[in-house]
Amino acid sequence: MSEHSVSVTEPAAHPHGMLQHHFTDMEQQKDAxxxxxxxxxxxxxxxxxxxxxxxxxxxxxYYGAFVLGSTSLNIWFGAINTGVLICSxxxxxxxxxxxxxxARKALIVFLILTMLLGGIFLGIKAKEYYDKYVEHHIPGxxxxxxxxxxxxxxxxxxxxxxxxxxxxFSLYFLLTGMHAIHMIIGEGLLTALLIxxxxxxxxxxxxxxxxxxxxxxxxxxxVWIFLFPLLYLISRVHHV
Amino acid sequence: MSDHIVPVKIYVAVFAILLICTFLTAGIAFVDLxxxxxxxxxxxxxxVALLIAIFKATLVILFFMHIKYSKWVTRTVVIAGVFxxxxxLSLTMTDYLSxxxxxxxxx
Numbered sequence: 379m380s381e382h383s384v385s386v387t388e389p390a391a392h393p394h395g396m397l398q399h400h401f402t403d404m405e406q407q408k409d410a411x412x413x414x415x416x417x418x419x420x421x422x423x424x425x426x427x428x429x430x431x432x433x434x435x436x437x438x439x440y441y442g443a444f445v446l447g448s449t450s451l452n453i454w455f456g457a458i459n460t461g462v463l464i465c466s467x468x469x470x471x472x473x474x475x476x477x478x479x480x481a482r483k484a485l486i487v488f489l490i491l492t493m494l495l496g497g498i499f500l501g502i503k504a505k506e507y508y509d510k511y512v513e514h515h516i517p518g519x520x521x522x523x524x525x526x527x528x529x530x531x532x533x534x535x536x537x538x539x540x541x542x543x544x545x546x547f548s549l550y551f552l553l554t555g556m557h558a559i560h561m562i563i564g565e566g567l568l569t570a571l572l573i574x575x576x577x578x579x580x581x582x583x584x585x586x587x588x589x590x591x592x593x594x595x596x597x598x599x600x601v602w603i604f605l606f607p608l609l610y611l612i613s614r615v616h617h618v
Numbered sequence: 619m620s621d622h623i624v625p626v627k628i629y630v631a632v633f634a635i636l637l638i639c640t641f642l643t644a645g646i647a648f649v650d651l652x653x654x655x656x657x658x659x660x661x662x663x664x665x666v667a668l669l670i671a672i673f674k675a676t677l678v679i680l681f682f683m684h685i686k687y688s689k690w691v692t693r694t695v696v697i698a699g700v701f702x703x704x705x706x707l708s709l710t711m712t713d714y715l716s717x718x719x720x721x722x723x724x725x
Contacts (some may be wrong), residue, residue: 409692412688413690413692413695416692416696416699417695420695420699422692422703423699423700423703424702424703427706428706428718429709431707431710434658434710434711434714435710435711438715439714453647454644457643457644460640460643461637462638464633465633465635466635468633468682469651470627471624471681471682472642475623475629476624481622493681504700507710517622518658562630591665592682592683596678596679597680597683600674600675600678601677604668604671604675606640606643607643607647607664607667607670607671610647610668611643611644611647611664613663614647614663615649615650615651615652615663
């Protein structure tokens with residue numbers, strides 16, 4: 379323990395106050411943090427992977443119901459949200475870039491932009507959920523999938539096994555819901571980053587939290603990149 | 619990592635490609651990509667949409683997530699993660715897809 383206190387009481391001996399005693403230098407510390415974050419993201423890949431596996435099995439079994447359920451989603455909301463998330467990934471990458479350059483103002487601006495874009499995504503998602511609620515497409519007691527609203531506003535009748543359709547919508551709400559929870563957690567993490575950068579906690583030599591939360595944000599973006607074609611675009615050709 | 623600072627124009631270029639791919643995915647969804655292979659109509663729409671998604675995810679991982687510039691120890695973690703995901707999905711589906719291959723003589 380005495381060795382610990384020595385390094386703590388002698389911050390001047392290190393050029394960077396943020397260097398922990400068990401690392402040789404800042405670069406090694408940063409590499410370790412980055413790898414640790416990736417190990418966490420791998421557990422996230424497996425977490426979403428299980429749900430994707432369930433999706434694949436049921437899509438294979440109940441393909442017809444999945445096509446109809448997928449067609450009932452508004453493709454334009456899904457596509458716009460994909461674009462919004464890609465924009466937020468760019469602003470997040472720019473935030474990390476600004477942090478690496480020690481540009482505090484740019485870092486703050488890009489963090490706020492990322493949070494705003496995340497908020498737009500969640501807003502559009504809430505609108506989609508609300509539409510599904512109105513249409514009784516949420517699995518449960520009042521579930522009824524006998525019609526769908528087409529993008530042009532017209533109604534279309536649907537004849538499909540209600541149990542199979544509920545499985546599609548259960549997976550839709552499970553996957554997009556878990557994704558939305560990750561987005562909300564991401565917004566919280568970005569708020570923490572915003573406060574920390576406001577308090578001048580980052581500089582060009584230390585910005586590991588910005589970088590690692592950036593990795594998390596990009597990961598959540600990647601999940602959506604797969605959710606969009608899998609949930610919205612199962613087969614649009616014959617059912618526009 | 620060695621504090622590699624990626625030029626802004628690379629980020630913007632990757633962003634532009636990602637957006638174009640998103641338009642492409644949404645647009646191609648309305649084009650019938652059914653091909654007749656040996657008498658069977660095979661629809662390639664899902665495969666094309668997934669290939670574009672994999673391409674987009676790869677761009678995000680390489681450039682936005684800096685794996686193109688990172689150390690091999692970090693890259694190994696990423697590759698291991700993707701590899702295990704492939705085991706999860708492929709072994710699950712080899713079971714479910716092959717169940718119909720064997721039909722019981724009773725039926």
